[in-house]
Amino acid sequence: MMVGVLVITHGNLGYELIRSAELIKGRLGSILAISVDPTKGVEELKKEITAGIKKVDKGKGVLIMTDLFGGTPSNLSLSFLKEGKLEVVTGVNLPMLLKLPDIREEKDLTDLAYTIKDYGRRNISLAGEILNKKVDSK
Amino acid sequence: MDVSLVRVDNRLIHGQILEAWIPFIKASCIVVADDDVATDFFRESVIKMAVPSDIEVVVNSVEEFSKNHSYNEKNGGKTIVLFCDVRDALKAYKFGFRFEKLNIGNVHSEEGRKCCTPTVYLCESDIEGLQFLIDSGVNVEFRCVPGDKPVDFRDLIEEHMLP
Numbered sequence: 001m002m003v004g005v006l007v008i009t010h011g012n013l014g015y016e017l018i019r020s021a022e023l024i025k026g027r028l029g030s031i032l033a034i035s036v037d038p039t040k041g042v043e044e045l046k047k048e049i050t051a052g053i054k055k056v057d058k059g060k061g062v063l064i065m066t067d068l069f070g071g072t073p074s075n076l077s078l079s080f081l082k083e084g085k086l087e088v089v090t091g092v093n094l095p096m097l098l099k100l101p102d103i104r105e106e107k108d109l110t111d112l113a114y115t116i117k118d119y120g121r122r123n124i125s126l127a128g129e130i131l132n133k134k135v136d137s138k
Numbered sequence: 139m140d141v142s143l144v145r146v147d148n149r150l151i152h153g154q155i156l157e158a159w160i161p162f163i164k165a166s167c168i169v170v171a172d173d174d175v176a177t178d179f180f181r182e183s184v185i186k187m188a189v190p191s192d193i194e195v196v197v198n199s200v201e202e203f204s205k206n207h208s209y210n211e212k213n214g215g216k217t218i219v220l221f222c223d224v225r226d227a228l229k230a231y232k233f234g235f236r237f238e239k240l241n242i243g244n245v246h247s248e249e250g251r252k253c254c255t256p257t258v259y260l261c262e263s264d265i266e267g268l269q270f271l272i273d274s275g276v277n278v279e280f281r282c283v284p285g286d287k288p289v290d291f292r293d294l295i296e297e298h299m300l301p
Contacts, residue, residue: 070187
């Protein structure tokens with residue numbers, strides 16, 4: 001059994017992130033993308049999210065990943081927050097999605113959410129900075 | 139405060155405001171004039187967390203904001219004022235908040251919607267409200283983000299809504 005995941009983003013970013021992650025890692029399972037575009041009303045989107053949560057929830061809770069804190073996908077997701085049942089992580093990136101399958105079964109929702117947040121942050125790097133450090137340490 | 143943008147957006151603070159309008163206007167203050175947010179601590183906190191910390195956020199009920207005239211002193215930083223619907227913008231106008239231009243961003247009227255642009259659906263009373271503002275000398279434009287071409291409400295009315 002694993003934590004369900006929804007990727008909710010501006011436009012099709014979520015679909016494409018999942019597609020790219022599956023190219024690298026294979027099928028992710030219990031994951032769905034919801035795209036927020038300006039032509040959809042708030043109530044319509046909330047219904048879509050409610051249906052999405054139901055679909056991916058296998059009893060271990062749901063992690064919602066959104067693209068931008070303060071954006072509509074996040075704002076809507078926050079209204080579904082429920083401790084132990086639903087967590088929201090913002091700033092979704094590819095490394096986060098790739099990490100998911102490795103830890104989704106062993107960790108509970110809260111632990112998973114913290115781990116994914118830290119992992120996403122750690123995987124942003126400035127290549128020049130890394131190279132300079134290597135040169136310096138020689 | 140120096141009011142540079144008055145906008146109707148049923149999403150209030152969201153991506154388009156944070157990433158497009160704030161940098162475009164170089165705003166240093168955002169006013170959310172909304173009765174629901176003013177009484178909802180959670181939503182107010184989320185809004186304050188979402189806006190970059192160097193920008194002041196003021197959350198007020200529509201009435202409280204409109205009756206406080208600090209926006210008339212054009213000496214402070216550039217300010218964006220947000221209402222969630224046409225009704226609130228009109229209410230503020232009637233309470234004494236005067237503006238020359240009203241920007242319509244995202245509106246999804248739930249009842250009796252009439253599609254004006256892909257992101258704006260107005261009901262009869264919205265259209266009447268906007269008509270009142272225009273008759274009072276307010277320019278009403280439809281524009282989601284600064285880079286879009288503004289559409290004048292009067293042109294739209296002529297195109298779509300005349301019987």
